[in-house]
Amino acid sequence: DHGLSEADPEVRTIIDKEKQRQLRSLELIASENFTSRAVMEAVGSCLTNKYYGGNEYIDELETLCQERALAAFHLDGKKWGVNVQPLSGSPANFEGLDLPHGGHLSHGFMTPKRRVSGTSIYFESMPYRLDESTGIVDYDMLEKTATLFRPKLIIAGASAYPRDFDYPRMRKIADAVGAFLMMDMAHISGLVAASVVADPFEYCDVVTTTTHKSLRGPRGGMIFFKRETVHGVDLESAINNAVFPGLQGGPHNHTIGGLAVCLNHAQSPEFRAYQNEVVSNCRALASRLIELGYKLVSGGSDNHLVLVDLRPLGLDGARVEKVLDIASITLNKNSVPGDKSALVPGGIRIGSPAMTTRGFKEKEFIVTADFIHEGVQISLEAKRSVPGSKLQDFMKFVGSPDFPLMHRVSD
Ligand code: PLP
Numbered sequence: 001d002h003g004l005s006e007a008d009p010e011v012r013t014i015i016d017k018e019k020q021r022q023l024r025s026l027e028l029i030a031s032e033n034f035t036s037r038a039v040m041e042a043v044g045s046c047l048t049n050k051y052y053g054g055n056e057y058i059d060e061l062e063t064l065c066q067e068r069a070l071a072a073f074h075l076d077g078k079k080w081g082v083n084v085q086p087l088s089g090s091p092a093n094f095e096g097l098d099l100p101h102g103g104h105l106s107h108g109f110m111t112p113k114r115r116v117s118g119t120s121i122y123f124e125s126m127p128y129r130l131d132e133s134t135g136i137v138d139y140d141m142l143e144k145t146a147t148l149f150r151p152k153l154i155i156a157g158a159s160a161y162p163r164d165f166d167y168p169r170m171r172k173i174a175d176a177v178g179a180f181l182m183m184d185m186a187h188i189s190g191l192v193a194a195s196v197v198a199d200p201f202e203y204c205d206v207v208t209t210t211t212h213k214s215l216r217g218p219r220g221g222m223i224f225f226k227r228e229t230v231h232g233v234d235l236e237s238a239i240n241n242a243v244f245p246g247l248q249g250g251p252h253n254h255t256i257g258g259l260a261v262c263l264n265h266a267q268s269p270e271f272r273a274y275q276n277e278v279v280s281n282c283r284a285l286a287s288r289l290i291e292l293g294y295k296l297v298s299g300g301s302d303n304h305l306v307l308v309d310l311r312p313l314g315l316d317g318a319r320v321e322k323v324l325d326i327a328s329i330t331l332n333k334n335s336v337p338g339d340k341s342a343l344v345p346g347g348i349r350i351g352s353p354a355m356t357t358r359g360f361k362e363k364e365f366i367v368t369a370d371f372i373h374e375g376v377q378i379s380l381e382a383k384r385s386v387p388g389s390k391l392q393d394f395m396k397f398v399g400s401p402d403f404p405l406m407h408r409v410s411d
Pocket of ligand 1: 031088089090091093103104106157158159184185186187210220
């Protein structure tokens, strides 16, 4: 049996190129992180071979992973249970189900023309929105909509929301209409484990998460549930059955192995220190951007991400994302409240978890804000030098050798 270099040099080369790209670039995608060597070792182990029968060690591993999951989130195993088999965040949300400015596709997303996610194809959903003047969830409107729509489930959690959710208020609304309350803490699960943001477990019936974002584990998902019958539903058996055999077959045991390693680390003082830095670094980045004159949605951040509204500059997220990408600064375009079209989103989303793992402190995040500012200035110049305002022409120009930044980067 050969190692990868010998067995398949083509794939080896692509992995090596990706590794170099990860090392070289400033990774600011809010949902990404660099997991540890120990996690990767478990994920790349013989655990991937196992299916049925001969499961004594696989069962031992899953039980250990569940115990660590409950401990990492400070939960009493008599009151809470957890399923660690969801293959990722979207299936976890689908299985947790029996939607917002900044929400995620898997929260029932649909456009006026089309139901996009399985969660909107198989369930009726109704999004709630931000108050556009403050950038904060409009809880009054959520209450009114919930009273009319009478949902069975209200979902908290988002992919691009820089503030904490008001769980007590959402619990009150859910109780008034007889709905379950679920939190998708995918983005902030590391921050929740380290208690640097509000604790959704105090108020929710079900909490779902991915495991590869701020939590810094392998790619996967988890569903936490109250060991109770709520609105006539035994959550434990409903959720376990929805995972298997409802939507999935055999668990990815190698992922569960990596997750167990991650959840052990998530209980350590270094992990808490890391999550505190994720937040303080993000605040430093936000303050510098504000100093430089940028408008941030909600005016700042309580967590690991900021959302910059570029529309006051006459720019959009797609153009700035492209220019920064050429300079090896990786972040993503994102809609901001008030956007007319989702095709040319008016903002960019910037996250601190990955570069904090790489050792960045506040000082480096201030410099990062300055780099982003430079990228924005260059995007503005480039936009001016392209006749007409077509996005396609802009993309062609900045991708060509005539684009000044190309020279600067290659020099
Ligand atoms: N939930 C939230 C809030 C997310 O941001 C994401 C992914 O970005 C998901 C769920 C889906 O996770 P996955 O990509 O693992 O399906």
